[in-house]
Amino acid sequence: MRANGFRLELRAKEGLARSARIVTPHGEIETPTFMPVATFGAVRGISAQELAGAGAQILLSNTYHLHERPGEETIEALGGLHGFTGWSGPWLTDSGGFQVVSLADRAKVDEEGVTFTSPLDGCRRTLTPESAIQIQEAIGSDIAMVLDECIPIADKSPDSQARESRTDPGELERAMQRTLRWAERSQKARRRESQAVFGIVQGGACESLRRWSAEATAELDFDGYAHGGLGLGESREERRAAIEIANQSLPMDRPRYLMGLGRPIDLLDGVAAGVDLFDCVVPTRNGRHGLVFTSQGTLRLRNAGFERDDAPLDPDCDCPACRNHSRGYLRHLIRSGETLGARFTALHNLTYYLKLLTRARRAIETGAFAALHAEIEEIADRRI
Amino acid sequence: MRANGFRLELRAKEGLARSARIVTPHGEIETPTFMPVATFGAVRGISAQELAGAGAQILLSNTYHLHERPGEETIEALGGLHGFTGWSGPWLTDSGGFQVVSLADRAKVDEEGVTFTSPLDGCRRTLTPESAIQIQEAIGSDIAMVLDECIPIADKSPDSQARESRTDPGELERAMQRTLRWAERSQKARRRESQAVFGIVQGGACESLRRWSAEATAELDFDGYAHGGLGLGESREERRAAIEIANQSLPMDRPRYLMGLGRPIDLLDGVAAGVDLFDCVVPTRNGRHGLVFTSQGTLRLRNAGFERDDAPLDPDCDCPACRNHSRGYLRHLIRSGETLGARFTALHNLTYYLKLLTRARRAIETGAFAALHAEIEEIADRRI
Numbered sequence: 001m002r003a004n005g006f007r008l009e010l011r012a013k014e015g016l017a018r019s020a021r022i023v024t025p026h027g028e029i030e031t032p033t034f035m036p037v038a039t040f041g042a043v044r045g046i047s048a049q050e051l052a053g054a055g056a057q058i059l060l061s062n063t064y065h066l067h068e069r070p071g072e073e074t075i076e077a078l079g080g081l082h083g084f085t086g087w088s089g090p091w092l093t094d095s096g097g098f099q100v101v102s103l104a105d106r107a108k109v110d111e112e113g114v115t116f117t118s119p120l121d122g123c124r125r126t127l128t129p130e131s132a133i134q135i136q137e138a139i140g141s142d143i144a145m146v147l148d149e150c151i152p153i154a155d156k157s158p159d160s161q162a163r164e165s166r167t168d169p170g171e172l173e174r175a176m177q178r179t180l181r182w183a184e185r186s187q188k189a190r191r192r193e194s195q196a197v198f199g200i201v202q203g204g205a206c207e208s209l210r211r212w213s214a215e216a217t218a219e220l221d222f223d224g225y226a227h228g229g230l231g232l233g234e235s236r237e238e239r240r241a242a243i244e245i246a247n248q249s250l251p252m253d254r255p256r257y258l259m260g261l262g263r264p265i266d267l268l269d270g271v272a273a274g275v276d277l278f279d280c281v282v283p284t285r286n287g288r289h290g291l292v293f294t295s296q297g298t299l300r301l302r303n304a305g306f307e308r309d310d311a312p313l314d315p316d317c318d319c320p321a322c323r324n325h326s327r328g329y330l331r332h333l334i335r336s337g338e339t340l341g342a343r344f345t346a347l348h349n350l351t352y353y354l355k356l357l358t359r360a361r362r363a364i365e366t367g368a369f370a371a372l373h374a375e376i377e378e379i380a381d382r383r384i
Numbered sequence: 385m386r387a388n389g390f391r392l393e394l395r396a397k398e399g400l401a402r403s404a405r406i407v408t409p410h411g412e413i414e415t416p417t418f419m420p421v422a423t424f425g426a427v428r429g430i431s432a433q434e435l436a437g438a439g440a441q442i443l444l445s446n447t448y449h450l451h452e453r454p455g456e457e458t459i460e461a462l463g464g465l466h467g468f469t470g471w472s473g474p475w476l477t478d479s480g481g482f483q484v485v486s487l488a489d490r491a492k493v494d495e496e497g498v499t500f501t502s503p504l505d506g507c508r509r510t511l512t513p514e515s516a517i518q519i520q521e522a523i524g525s526d527i528a529m530v531l532d533e534c535i536p537i538a539d540k541s542p543d544s545q546a547r548e549s550r551t552d553p554g555e556l557e558r559a560m561q562r563t564l565r566w567a568e569r570s571q572k573a574r575r576r577e578s579q580a581v582f583g584i585v586q587g588g589a590c591e592s593l594r595r596w597s598a599e600a601t602a603e604l605d606f607d608g609y610a611h612g613g614l615g616l617g618e619s620r621e622e623r624r625a626a627i628e629i630a631n632q633s634l635p636m637d638r639p640r641y642l643m644g645l646g647r648p649i650d651l652l653d654g655v656a657a658g659v660d661l662f663d664c665v666v667p668t669r670n671g672r673h674g675l676v677f678t679s680q681g682t683l684r685l686r687n688a689g690f691e692r693d694d695a696p697l698d699p700d701c702d703c704p705a706c707r708n709h710s711r712g713y714l715r716h717l718i719r720s721g722e723t724l725g726a727r728f729t730a731l732h733n734l735t736y737y738l739k740l741l742t743r744a745r746r747a748i749e750t751g752a753f754a755a756l757h758a759e760i761e762e763i764a765d766r767r768i
Contacts, residue, residue, distance in 0.1 A: 040716070040717070040720040040722050041713070041716065041717075042717055042722045042724040042725075043724070044722065044723055044724070045429060045722075045723040045724050045727060046724065047704070047708075047724065047727075048708070049704075049708075065720075069716065069719065069720055070691065070712075070715075070716045070719075074691055074692055074712065074716070077692045077712075078692060078694055078710060078712045078713065079694070084710075084712070084713055084716075085713060086708045086709050086713065307454065307458055308458055308461045308462060310462055310463070320431070320433075324431075324432070324433075324470045325470050326462060326468075328454075328458065328461075328462045328468070329425070329462065329468055329469060329470065331454075332424070332425070332453065332454045332458070332468075333424070333425075333426055335453065335454075336424040336449075336453055338424050338426045338428065338429075339428055339429040339723045339726070339727070340426040340427070340428070340429050340430065340431065341426075342723070343429060343431075343723070343727070
């Protein structure tokens, strides 16, 4: 099944990088772009008007969290995600599988789905590929994600900081195969014609598994495709290869979404490999802790050196934080636990991410993307 | 000593209620008005632009908190409170005595001042009438408060909810007398000619002590006067009498400020008794907990009845929360611990308080204040 009125129009390419326009029932999205994370239907402390001002075109919310609170019936009764939240542009909802496994107590994954103890009321609940689609249809997002089984590529061993254990390839293949069977069940469960659904490519950092997963997922004919299970222990080169190999098997005319990554250089690496959509909690969460991304490098606002610094966070930024406040004041707010500080640093970081991908889009259109990629690589590890 | 360029111009009266204009070095203030509380130089989660939009004319900050963090030298280096915070309108700073006694561990009050253990670094520190003035001069507020000794009128006994113990009148007189001696020392410590300083009337709910305190404080010729130690256990009628009696001894051409009160009806009671300025954490703190003041009464947003309510918090309000969001959505944000919810409910409550005192000002000018007072009394205990 494919959604009505949902499509991707390619506009320009530079190498594998692409600029495109995604048409959804609630507006168009110029890509590549970043989707701010609004877990409970709100980005922490930031209004919909401010997000639009920062250049956001689409927001991401979490099915699992909204299902728990306030519940999809309440959202439906208040006009779906768009009417409920006041963000009337496009919404993407994560299926919730990743959150359940990483957050919930004693989650059990079997062929039926994910069973977990709700941290909210202590009850056992099951999320299946079918119920994940049903909940997302009730919530009314423009883009829904299939339920997938996401396992880390490498785990830091708790008894040693240095030792990493790589996940067994057989384990990765088993989870990838289950994700494929769940994807097929998800397609069959769809009823809402106006909602796009994206399949998810898994397979860890193993190139043959990624190719297999991409080919088989593409055969299920989704409205778009995501690269899942990355940013979980692989090297930067492994990630690039995993994305590029999968993209070779994915149709050119469908959006590609890299889930949950990352730092600015990770985004540009993704764009270089042909990704259109990104999301990550890094800009908002790190911002709350005083870690600020700027055109000159990364700034740790808690450092004593900024105590009496009257410069803006980033002289090249015109966000409300940079227009109106000094590093010294914002540092004071963060250190005092004042939520206004977290609001401003998160809004600045989001603005930086969104503007960076706007620059990437324009650069692709003029053949200047490789130079931008090199520029961001240059400042990726630079501390102000 | 009196401050240069600081004055009050009376415009209209209705009974004891008065409308006036206070001229400060950083702008004029139309009174009666409410001062939002920006303890650390920021109202919790709300920007200076939003405060101005809500009708705020002057903000209040706490000397004790700013002295601890970031310290007055840092604020001075970043342009004083106005340059540091980005709120370029008038600022009033509380002297910090009340905060020290209520927040700090093992505070000791003697003739010299208040000695306490800093919760920040565990060091012993002393705040004296002289140092409180010096810190406020460095911070650069438009209006400074003298250090006072503030003791509660009644304490709830910890072993019984019902039993209240009234503070001994001798104890109240002793604290009032010390506050007077400290006020005299404060006047002598002043150096900054552009900063107004307000004296504080004490005396609990005892009318003779209030009169005595007001007369003696007025003789010290401050730029304005505050009613301190109220909202701490007295009845509404006792409070009205305490304010009215003191006001009889205070010069008509100086601002009068009721410290730390309270609910909407408390504000209008104060206006009726001749008060010009108010501050309180109630609108912001209660807002964060989902208690919302509206033109129809008080609304407890956590109540289940609002779960699917698509009405705004207050149909008569045009604040950003009421313009853009439903009770159902804001309830969801508050229950989910999303700071955007606290930001919106606090901004709404501040807007309500500020608009209420604007209505009071206009009503005084047209002889309609008594009717407004009765209207607010009518809804004071009404639950939506």
